[in-house]
Amino acid sequence: MKKIDGRLVADHLQEELKTKVEALQAVGKNPTLAVVLVGEDPASKVYVGGKERTAKKLGMGSLRYDLPATSTQEEILEMVEKLNQDPEVHGILVQLPLPKGLDEKEVLEAIDKEKDVDCFHPYNLGKLFQGDESGFLPCTPHGVIKLLEYYDIEIEGKDVVIVGRSNIVGKPMFSLMLNRSATVTVVHSRTKDLAEKTKKADILVAAVGIAGFITKDMVKPGAVIVDVGINSIDGKLYGDVDKEVEEVASYMTPVPGGVGPMTITMLMDNTIKACK
Numbered sequence: 304m305k306k307i308d309g310r311l312v313a314d315h316l317q318e319e320l321k322t323k324v325e326a327l328q329a330v331g332k333n334p335t336l337a338v339v340l341v342g343e344d345p346a347s348k349v350y351v352g353g354k355e356r357t358a359k360k361l362g363m364g365s366l367r368y369d370l371p372a373t374s375t376q377e378e379i380l381e382m383v384e385k386l387n388q389d390p391e392v393h394g395i396l397v398q399l400p401l402p403k404g405l406d407e408k409e410v411l412e413a414i415d416k417e418k419d420v421d422c423f424h425p426y427n428l429g430k431l432f433q434g435d436e437s438g439f440l441p442c443t444p445h446g447v448i449k450l451l452e453y454y455d456i457e458i459e460g461k462d463v464v465i466v467g468r469s470n471i472v473g474k475p476m477f478s479l480m481l482n483r484s485a486t487v488t489v490v491h492s493r494t495k496d497l498a499e500k501t502k503k504a505d506i507l508v509a510a511v512g513i514a515g516f517i518t519k520d521m522v523k524p525g526a527v528i529v530d531v532g533i534n535s536i537d538g539k540l541y542g543d544v545d546k547e548v549e550e551v552a553s554y555m556t557p558v559p560g561g562v563g564p565m566t567i568t569m570l571m572d573n574t575i576k577a578c579k
């Protein structure tokens with residue numbers, strides 16, 4: 304089994320991004336990401352910190368707005384509008400989940416589609432669904448595509464099975480794979496005979512949120528395994544794919560160090576695109 308090293312690929316892509324940032328700065332533009340964090344969720348704070356650090360590492364502008372958990376819907380919408388109007392801000396990310404009682408959909412749809420670097424706006428998702436990838440692409444599934452490309456893993460004509468149908472991973476992953484002419488099956492919690500379907504996959508993408516969900520008997524020998532899952536148990540991170548799958552896979556992403564580093568990298572890529 305060959306490891307798909309997300310850290311290595313992310314570092315490589317980030318070097319290219321740094322050059323793009325320098326080129327923009329040379330013509331007086333500074334790609335800037337604004338992150339809005341509402342409340343005190345510890346996991347969200349960690350994610351936001353990672354995004355800030357990567358933006359700074361690439362020499363980009365990074366702004367952070369911490370709003371109290373008691374913020375009203377109107378206050379958050381006002382903040383988004385202020386950032387929409389700010390010509391120095393190129394990308395806006397509102398960290399999810401928002402505290403209970405707030406309408407996430409309304410907030411995400413309020414973000415200017417030209418600054419929607421996290422790609423949650425129906426306009427950008429709609430374009431992707433129509434096979435037009437000229438807009439922003441959702442960071443995690445786009446990162447998966449970049450990993451496969453880096454390792455010269457062909458997608459066209461392959462049987463791809465995606466486990467999970469969330470708006471953030473499963474559904475856009477489906478579109479990206481279909482746009483590359485894979486034959487795509489999406490399975491979820493109501494799927495009958497799930498293992499029968501995963502066993503047919505040349506490329507299996509797991510985005511379930513259950514540690515070790517995909518076991519060896521659910522995988523075709525020689526399959527490429529992409530593990531999107533991040534599950535924290537007693538302070539340690541586990542993917543959705545059991546370690547024993549390494550015995551049968553041809554390629555596999557580790558957790559951590561697989562898809563995770565790519566997600567942040569693609570967010571920076573979108574912000575640079577927005578600035579351009």
Ligand code: NAP
Nearest residue numbers: 443467468469472491492510511512531532533562563566
């Ligand atoms: P989600 O919104 O909770 O979706 C999980 C999906 O898995 C749902 O479609 C659900 O089916 C399906 N599922 C749950 N239990 C199942 C079961 N027993 N059998 C079959 N399908 C089942 O999760 P998500 O946001 O897509 O995230 C998935 C995982 O990826 C999480 O571990 C998350 O932390 C991780 N993640 C990682 C990154 C990264 O950067 N690496 C980014 C995003 C997410 P139903 O729709 O039928 O309920």
